[in-house]
């Protein structure tokens with residue numbers, strides 16, 4: 001079993017990622033750490049606690065992390081996509097948490113877990129990378145304890161929260177620059193270029209609605225998120241960005257990656273938060289490479305997620 005920490009801003013697709021992980025025997029979920037992002041830290045933390053209760057994993061510690069970006073505040077969250085409470089206004093339909101949030105800061109909990117880990121730990125940031133950037137800055141001595149980082153974020157061609165930038169990177173470009181360009185921990189980046197090709201459809205959602213307690217609990221969170229994708233992508237379905245990243249964390253190689261340098265635009269112009277994925281061949285020997293997930297068997301991926309969250 002691979003020890004795993006999820007750093008998250010639940011978030012509808014984060015909810016599916018957490019449920020997928022809770023149902024996956026390949027990984028040992030050590031902790032869920034929360035960060036600002038889709039909504040504020042108070043909501044993302046409360047949502048993480050309730051989602052673990054729904055999944056029957058109240059034993060997993062939840063610690064709250066950064067409530068704002070490293071350097072420059074961002075003008076908005078993503079409540080227009082995920083609802084004011086982060087779960088389409090349906091957070092209260094989830095079971096109440098039976099556990100309190102851990103008293104440690106997210107970075108302290110991650111550091112404690114890395115110190116005691118006996119195997120390399122996978123860290124899966126599926127929100128702004130602020131907590132992970134802080135971890136790497138504060139505890140460089142713990143980097144050898146991290147097996148790899150599997151992050152949802154970025155895009156090679158155009159953004160979602162702006163024309164240039166994907167939301168997680170846009171929310172804290174300086175943190176993303178630190179993790180993707182400055183550090184040297186093996187990293188997989190799962191960008192919009194792939195996640196947008198992996199939308200689940202109406203049939204998939206009907207099968208989800210016919211599932212067990214967890215499946216029905218997740219389905220109750222989807223109506224407004226589904227309406228958003230009808231509006232922005234013209235599809236009757238939705239994109240589970242974060243679940244696709246966790247599929248890779250759980251089943252290494254389920255996504256097909258290409259090693260590329262990735263730079264982050266930290267300027268304050270129209271490109272702020274853009275990820276520049278350099279796919280030119282033979283130009284990158286001296287630069288840090290990130291494994292960018294640009295391909296997958298979309299049908300296999302959809303079944304991988306559904307088969308595990310149907311319980």
Ligand code: RIB
Nearest residue numbers: 011013014126167168241
């Ligand atoms: O751009 C998609 C990402 O932003 C996902 O992680 C989603 O949860 C939002 O945080």
Ligand code: CA
Nearest residue numbers: 011014126127
């Ligand atoms: Ca997220």
